[in-house]
Amino acid sequence: MAGPADGRRRKARAAVVRLADVAEAAGVGTSIVSRVLNADPTVSIRPETRERIVRAAQELNYRPNAFARGLKLARTMTIGMVIPNLAYPVNAEIIRGAERAAAAASYVILLADADEFLQTGEAYQRLLLEQRVDGLLIASASTAEPFIADLVSQGLPFVLVNRRVPHVGPCVSVDDGRGMQLAVEHLVGLGHRRIAHIGGPRDADTARRRLAGFRAGMRAARLRVPATYVAEAPYEEEGGEQAMARLLELDPRPTAVVVWSLAAAIGALAAANARGIRIPEELSMVGFHDAPIAAYLHPPLTTVRMPLREMAERSVDVLLGFIHGTDNGPRARNIVVATPPVLIERASTQPPRRTA
Amino acid sequence: MAGPADGRRRKARAAVVRLADVAEAAGVGTSIVSRVLNADPTVSIRPETRERIVRAAQELNYRPNAFARGLKLARTMTIGMVIPNLAYPVNAEIIRGAERAAAAASYVILLADADEFLQTGEAYQRLLLEQRVDGLLIASASTAEPFIADLVSQGLPFVLVNRRVPHVGPCVSVDDGRGMQLAVEHLVGLGHRRIAHIGGPRDADTARRRLAGFRAGMRAARLRVPATYVAEAPYEEEGGEQAMARLLELDPRPTAVVVWSLAAAIGALAAANARGIRIPEELSMVGFHDAPIAAYLHPPLTTVRMPLREMAERSVDVLLGFIHGTDNGPRARNIVVATPPVLIERASTQPPRRTA
């Protein structure tokens, strides 16, 4: 079928160089070409022959066909990444980091929307059943235990990114707790004592760890946290807005608030602005995670920058370890990126007013 | 090599069902299984045999191996998408739309960062030379003519998304001009006469079309546009901030401004806020493109919502037309999505003050 008929049907596709073309150009068989180009250590070859092969490959700009190679090696050289909401800059940064690390190992990243992946199962079929990926990076906060059990039973390597639930599978995360403590320390250093927290949904382990970090920071400063000072923001911007609205009703009102995510902080900012509460004069705010937009909010937002890119790179390394079989140890690994979080001070924090 | 040694090296990978397994289960040869499952119209088969085959495939949860299929058919069932800056919600929406449309045609999307793609050429090698994609969606604003010439000479199908430069290749875009006119009409309707424009870099065709739309809208309202009222914002947020700063120095100052992108509008907002200029009381602002964040800015931003998702879906359709050879007509197509843009009115616009 792949005859002239095909050539006529589409635009003439420029002839693609195959291994055989290189072999012919170098005047050798395809076997040694393959072994030389793949740096097979067991090959012993006359230097001049090797030279001829390498040159021919270079001149023809040869690259092995990924699908042929994948079929033969049962290795696709692609990693699937399950991640929600590309629109959040945080996720964009994770993707970027994963892409870099994958590229360095000559892997390619196939993106799958978390919701679609877990709900419709469409992507599941296309990525897993059609065997398009060698492994999965799962950066979805929502727990999908049955799906993961499925992966385990299939023996498909995977790593949970930005999660920490070791009994479920290997995890790579950042030190959320430390990041939150940093935020609290910053506010305490400015003189705040009535500090509130807008946290995420309880079923997200990141949210739980951040809340724990908040409490730890407050405890270290010997500050009380009234129950009403912890508000839950289930849906990012909108949740942040609603949680903030509740905090602003309180008496005494907190003089500072640390928000569990950037999106929620944007919502919280909107709630304060809408009510004419001046930030930072009347209320200081610290957001979690950094992105360019933080500098352009009103006011520019003080945030905690976490080593997200490094986390993503690390995840790829761990996954590749499983894929290549170099890491066959207990699956229950749990890596926390050691790079410390950094507080980026902008205009949303200042000492509390004397009157407070 | 793919013997027991391999099985031992990795976690035991649950046996994957192959075509041969289905054939065996149905008690037939692999040929008819393939033809039945692919709905080959030339097949004539006893209903009960077909039934057996279909059932077996279903029970075994069979899905053809994408790489084997791709190798045989010289069709990867994947589309490469070259797009810059995932972090911008606009791009995220385009990706989402493309993913949906691709999935509907059982294609998968492989993302490539535009900068990396055009500069290092790394992704170029991996996607094109390794033949991982059947075609390319190029949503990068930066002109990369030599690269595109390369695609043409290779006969690799591609579509420019959100661009309109017909001589270069097939394009799918939205009616930017109309969108801008909508913004102007809205402001004119509120009573504004001194309306300024913050535009994008001149080498981006989207920016040029939006500027033209702005001018057309002003002309239609018989309003003059002083040269100083058109400011260029080359770098999104930062550019928007700087351009706004320049506009605010002007005398007489514009009473309204329409900004060419959402990111630039965020920067422009920051510039106004930083100078204590109250929006919309002292200055009305309309942004271009909509995203959830627009509702949480200070103030919530009036924007023009463009049919981006539809544009993305359309791009996929056009590309698939080329790939499948159904569309072999002149390559110089130029599609503009007809769905009209919509003005989303929020709190950043109001009638100009009497004094102005």
Next chain:
DNA sequence: CTGAAAGCGCTTACAG
């Protein structure tokens, strides 16, 4: 109505 065979482009024992 159905099956055996060739071949997509690779890699890798194996034989010389």
Next chain:
DNA sequence: CTGAAAGCGCTTACAG
């Protein structure tokens, strides 16, 4: 030191 051959999992003329 190098090549011929088998086989990865599919699809598709072709033969029966």
